[in-house]
Amino acid sequence: MIKVGIIGATGYAGAEIARILLGHPEAEVVWYGSKSYVGEEFSSIYGNFFKIIDDKCLDDNMEELANEVDVVFTATPQGLCASLINEDILGKVKVIDLSADFRLKDVTEYEKWYKIEHKAPSYIEEAVYGLCEINRDKVASARLVANPGCYTTCSILTAYPLVKEGLIDPDTLIIDALSGVTGAGRGAKVANLYCEVNESVKPYGVANHRHTPEIEEQLGYAAGKKLVLNFTPHLVPMNRGILATEYATLVKKDGKLPTAQDIRAAYEKYYGNEIFIRLLKDGVYPETRFVQGSNFVDIGFKVDERTGRVIMMGAIDNLVKGAAGQAVQNMNIMFGLDETMGLRIVPKCP
Amino acid sequence: MIKVGIIGATGYAGAEIARILLGHPEAEVVWYGSKSYVGEEFSSIYGNFFKIIDDKCLDDNMEELANEVDVVFTATPQGLCASLINEDILGKVKVIDLSADFRLKDVTEYEKWYKIEHKAPSYIEEAVYGLCEINRDKVASARLVANPGCYTTCSILTAYPLVKEGLIDPDTLIIDALSGVTGAGRGAKVANLYCEVNESVKPYGVANHRHTPEIEEQLGYAAGKKLVLNFTPHLVPMNRGILATEYATLVKKDGKLPTAQDIRAAYEKYYGNEIFIRLLKDGVYPETRFVQGSNFVDIGFKVDERTGRVIMMGAIDNLVKGAAGQAVQNMNIMFGLDETMGLRIVPKCP
Amino acid sequence: MIKVGIIGATGYAGAEIARILLGHPEAEVVWYGSKSYVGEEFSSIYGNFFKIIDDKCLDDNMEELANEVDVVFTATPQGLCASLINEDILGKVKVIDLSADFRLKDVTEYEKWYKIEHKAPSYIEEAVYGLCEINRDKVASARLVANPGCYTTCSILTAYPLVKEGLIDPDTLIIDALSGVTGAGRGAKVANLYCEVNESVKPYGVANHRHTPEIEEQLGYAAGKKLVLNFTPHLVPMNRGILATEYATLVKKDGKLPTAQDIRAAYEKYYGNEIFIRLLKDGVYPETRFVQGSNFVDIGFKVDERTGRVIMMGAIDNLVKGAAGQAVQNMNIMFGLDETMGLRIVPKCP
């Protein structure tokens, strides 16, 4: 049985790791770390766990944790994981970081977009970007995994095969994304109050959202060259779910546009055997409700001959495939377990 | 492996049975019956099941079904199950009826409240009212189980121990209940359109909702006498969940009101060993989000010395403990399985 | 033109006063007071007012305000108005207090329920409880009006005629109420975050909500005797609206229950000429969406012969008739204007 510690267990992503691991036969949480609720019962914060999780919250003590568990999930704000990590820690315990600290390979990019100094730049190189479907080989031997962002997971996976296969011009890529409010975290901010969010939608982080360089870096690897793109997130009044609608100009071959069959073949090539990626039927587009609570990525697309573009659409549950679920998927890979263990959760709808 | 047929599988309760049984190790659905979608893939209606359930919808053919399955769930409007049932059917297959057809023991009450003729009154006597925590012994040997209504499950279980122990005057009982919109079904009605329900609450069925006689009959058994009460349901803009807030005057003993400890002791007496009933701590009251997707009933209470009343509050997921979950719980009991099999679902929140 | 100052203008009730007064031909806001946003443009907080209100927020300076305006609305937490009021202030300016400071006539009750010391008990006697439809004569000559609470406005008006006429036994009165989330204010609290409130309902303040003594005091005047009752508020996922469902045992006359006609006659007697109270037709019950944004109180009822009770139901917009609208209505009365001036707002639905 793998012993698990969660730093930041009382945030939405941390609590979702707890929920998922309750259904995992080979792992159990033994440390619910928290900054604000030390000594309180975990189930007094998340009443859904009443009579299911009896533990009290402990502090976010990485040193001690490293001695007691096999793997630590850090579900905390940017900067914390980088400030806690060192050779001693990584010698004792595997770390899966749900923050952005080790996602970008270029530390100057990190410091530019996040506006904080990176406290452990020497581990950036070693850290593996844990987008499981793309990087699972590297994840298998990693000590430190940078769990991808929610928007990025959805945005990258939705476009990856078409970029990789050269079917679209990566410089034309535009990503318009919608997110439920759990993506904003559980901090007490006026902007996230019910009455500020309900019955409205808004764009934010226009042309400067921090997930932009992460998407660009990863899709750049697929394209084989640097790229810049537009990414615009919007806040939508619902608890969970990310939908990415992505636009790109198709690359003609021999003067002809790729067909819907060509596009489908590319998706099938990369995702045909993936359990968690569901390529929808023609004419069917993803809806976030259909992945709710699950680790699925639902992907649909439409070739528009009129404009020569393809519209790619992907949906995930931001707390599962966009955070906790993918983190557990990474854990499974790192420990040599069946990658889907504990994660074959059936989406609940409505 | 128990073979299961669902009549009305494309309604919300039917689909929820399908969802729950995907996690049941000893039962599998082999017949997804539908009136409106015969021949269509089940997952084309509920996209959450895409690549999980491959079956197409079959018709609502009870005769044929009885030859092919071990148990039939009828998740259909009132009147249908009664019109389909007969000795031949019940000789071949167990039936768990999620409609109201066999819930009331007095056929004239049924016909008065439901305003339809009962087509199989001879089976009313035999049918067991499947409120598992109260009637599990009778359910164990039943051929035909009347699965309780959603409001009734919540309302009865919240008050039962106090009525049974004589701690409250049953003639003073007032039940004020709130329901999410799945309770209204999946029929295409203007009243249930998003924009008619959203951003509003309303009472309905005031003093004449059909769940009233069901609550009265069952609590009457507990009280040892007939009783009438007020039950007022309200529609609330959320998908799932029922909350019942119940008021009753406490019965003095030796001139003294029962204390909170007395009340708690009564709940503990009946529910202390129940897996699915969670008696909340003092000062904690149920919230529907904490039971979402699960078979739990969360119960809290408050003794008000000022008024001499107790306020009892219960919460369930109307589609699970209020319909599909309890139906599966009944199935487990009928087939001699662990009662909680497939039902230890952790509530998801948010 | 009446000059208006608002202390607490950036809260939901304060901003609603601003919205309403934009449509008032005889009053204009000249002071948008705020604790947190001094110096910021009011429309930078409430973007709906962009290019409509150009003012910047000023501080909550009662002294200076009293010299500059004709009437001050205090839309602030309990305790502030009482701490600011004095003879000098009241000599210069009329004050309409939206907090609870001057609602209860018994200062010990205030201090017991609110758990703070009252800083200006000498003004409690003078203050007029501004429930316009009941107290408009007294309001007309008041210097200091205690604007009623949101739950209380709805709860009292819904039951008042039946209590006053002795049609119901006031000791049996039970009030079960639902509120949208604006009622919880605009403070940055985890409990009011979108994802904590959405898709759930919960009771709170069970048997100890602070609006209880206010309802009891006012209905006690109507009953001609002290009374205690149960009041249970619930939080519902919507922005605006309060619905009160109230239960009471009917008082027989000559051995007969009052009929629906008797009940209607009582409502008509008190509200027949009231512009803002709409007595619904038989069989029609209030829905909060139908009063949204308006100063209306919609009232319906049902006589239940089975139980001998009447169920009374009322709906208001908590920010309008439950706060800002009634405050403006009080202002109109105090300044001798048509009581409905600026308040004939048509509810918007959906």
Place this chain on the structure above:
Amino acid sequence: MIKVGIIGATGYAGAEIARILLGHPEAEVVWYGSKSYVGEEFSSIYGNFFKIIDDKCLDDNMEELANEVDVVFTATPQGLCASLINEDILGKVKVIDLSADFRLKDVTEYEKWYKIEHKAPSYIEEAVYGLCEINRDKVASARLVANPGCYTTCSILTAYPLVKEGLIDPDTLIIDALSGVTGAGRGAKVANLYCEVNESVKPYGVANHRHTPEIEEQLGYAAGKKLVLNFTPHLVPMNRGILATEYATLVKKDGKLPTAQDIRAAYEKYYGNEIFIRLLKDGVYPETRFVQGSNFVDIGFKVDERTGRVIMMGAIDNLVKGAAGQAVQNMNIMFGLDETMGLRIVPKCP
């Protein structure tokens, strides 16, 4: 006083015309036409109008209507207005058609996208496209106005000045739009039930939504050439509001990208004097809640030097500026009234 008839008064757009005209000093509705509710009180369908509108619904009788009113609004499905219109009608009464029947100048485009035969093609030429801010001169003398679609109003106005001024390459234009559910109408369809829409977002009509040719035609006039673009609508769980996020590549002048100042100047040139278009400050982006219930169009933008694109964002209330409000604005222009009469509605938030 202008006498108004509404055909389709019981749909959401029709009822919104009724709401707006209650605040219009020079117009009154004398005919509430309906297909489904003839003979019923209008306020029995929209309870918000109880004691405000006393009229009963009449039938959708254009012939008779033309004799009784000065202007007819047709708020009906495509095809109906075209089937009712003729020289006799237009000789007696002005017609403002909220359907798409007269929006497209090319009848073959209409029949291709709408898949119905046009019944009155001879009036297409005469009909004026009622986008007031662009076409008010033509509207002033029109007998027949084609009131623009909701998505189109928002999409066109958001991009118009930049297209007109040649600041963006129109062939790169991509419009990603979000709509509240009132946009789907009040028809009883499963897809629009509360539980099908709530807690989810979905794209629809991808690359074939009917508002596409309307946007292309109008922006084509601005560009001075034909253009094709991508338009993707999404359904969002809220009652009202449309947000359009639009992307286009900036056109360099003398090797330099236009600056934010250049963009702002273009918007100011066209909208500087427009009452209903609010150009937001730098760094502020539109949120649908801030235009709710009003006739405003809020527009913001961001120049992204990294990608050489501009992101334009616009928000409207789909039922007001996107339907009923603009229809009334057109009426005002047609009758020589102040264009804003009855339309200076302050947005309500929250």
